Amino acid sequence: MRQWAQNLFFMMRLFAPGDLIITLDESCTRGENEIDGEDDNEEDRLERLLSRNKSGEVIGISFPDKLIMMANHQILVDWIYVWFLAYLSKAHGSLKIMLKHSLSLIPIYGTRLEHDKDTVIKNLERAKKRDNxxxxxxxxxxxxxxxxxxxRSKAFAQKFNMDDYKFALLPRTTGLLLCKDVLGDKVQWLYDLTIGYPDIPAGENPEDVMTMKRIFCDRNGPHKIHIHVRRYRIDTLPSDPVQFTQWLFDRWAEKDKRLIYYNQHGKFPEEPILEDEDELCYRRDRTIKIPIKLQHTVRECFGYWLYFLFYVPLVLAFIKLINITYVAALHHLQ
Incomplete structure (x- = not known):
């Protein structure tokens, strides 16, 4: 799967180039006990999460080996940008996505949870036992x-006397609660992503604007993908289904407010205002900019072929040796 992902990112660079603008919330740099040490500088904690090249550009972000991640769903290729986020942590071979059946060509644990609950639990239990x-x-x-x-989201909200969201849909809690309950003793963190895309006119649905054709055929996809990252300790989340549902609705209400701000200002409220956005590649700041591209294109995309080319001279030499031996034997028989 790693090779498949790397080839995908290579194709994205050719046909749908873009940059991730990633904002790491303060929760991402807190210690395991959610308490910051007095002698631990905030900037140093942030830098420990980041990998930079010799020029000082950020090329990687450190995440835990095992995690649960939730995100808002704006367009059909959201998962590609989440997958690239995993690539930045060298975890792109370890990604599993729970989505509807129409996207079953990507690695999925479950499709219709109400029918696949037992299968999902078995897969989660199996993954939990592995050290991978x-x-x-x-x-x-x-x-x-x-x-x-x-x-449908508006009708559900009215039925239960709730406020519907403007840039998000009311979330379903069953799948996330199941994953939390099954994996909670082995997975420490739940990461919460808010994804925003530019150039979406007011009143338009993002998927109607950022279609697959526009992104991959017209090469006019989102050039800046803004991602706000926040995390929660799983053992601090409510276990009661009703309380967990309310907790998730509260998170989505916060997410919707952040998206409202984004659609008004073209940035999340936590992002700095800069004259030159390229500075985000180098700044020691919570908001960073990383291009969607492979770090080592030839090796990561064509690595297997390079290994094959190494053996070509040996194979040719072996064939030549067989041919010489055959000719000599034929000459001897004559």
Whole structure:
């Protein structure tokens, strides 16, 4: 799967180039006990999460080996940008995504949870027992925003006397709660991503604007993908289904407010205002800019072929030796 992902990122660089603008919340640099040491500088804690090249550009972000990650679902290729986030942590071979069946060509644990619950639990239990890294990614909204899903979300909100969101759908809690309950004793953190795309006109659904055709055929996809990252200790989250549902609704309300700000200002409220956005590649700041590209294109994308080329001279020499031996034997028989 690592090779498949690396080839995908190579194709993204050719046909859908863009940069991730990543903002790491303060929760991402707190210690395991959520308490900051007095002698531990905030800037140093942040730098320990980042990898830089010789020029000082950020080329990697450190995440735990095992985690659960949730995100809002704006367009059908959201998962690619989340996958690249895993690549920055060298975890792109460990990603599992819980999505609807229409995206079953990517690595998925479950599709329709109400029918696949036992299978999902078995897979989660199996993954929990392994020492291998694991990123389990969920989109609790279940689908992207459309006129139909917006109407259903609004009807559900009215039925339960709730406020509907403007740039998000009401999340479903069953899948996330199940994953938390099964993995909670082995996975320490739940990461919460808020993803925002530029150039979405007011009143338009993101998926209607950023279509697959526009992104990959017209090469006019989102050139800046803004991602706000926050994390929560799983053992501090509510275990009661009703309380957990309310907790998730509260998080989505915060997410919607952040998206409202983003659509008004073109940035999340936590992002700095800079005249030159390229500074984000080098700044020692919570908001960083990383291009969607492989760090070692030839080796990562064509590595297997390079190994094969190494053996070509040996194979040719072996064939030549066989040919010489055959000719000599034939001459001897004559």
């Amino acid at each position: 890294p694991m990123w389990l990614v969920l989109f609790p909204e279940g689908t992207v925003i459309s006129d139909d899903t917006r109407a």
